[in-house]
Amino acid sequence: MGCVFCTMDQQQVFASNGIAYAVRDTSPVTPLHTLVLPNRHVADYFELEPEERRAIAHLLEESRRDILARDPTVAGFNIGVNVGAVAGQTIFHCHVHLIPRRPGDVANPRGGVRAVIPGRADY
Secondary structure, eight states: OOOTTTTOOGGGEEEEOSSEEEEEOSSOSSTTOEEEEESSOOSSGGGOOHHHHHHHHHHHHHHHHHHHHHOTTOOEEEEEOOOSGGGTOOSOSOOEEEEEEOTTSSSOOTTGGGGGSTTOSOO
């Protein structure tokens, strides 16, 4: 009850496969930042059924192709999942972030997702 992803306006969905769906993030880190979610309300990635993981993987690929077709400046991606409040999860409906990266979007991208802990990205 009250889950923003369970009550999302279906017009925001740009891709789906019956088990999962993809939407653009409403607070994007970069342009075209995308979220891929299971239809079923489940708190985190580790609670997904195998078919849900496969459906999400398929939509990540489809979303990647869509992003690359829309913006040829995209040169890389970060894929991330926050599991639990201590890891930064704020909405407890599993969602996978697909974040397009462009040259120069940060001064030093070294370490990528390792930067979630300040000072640990540059190794």
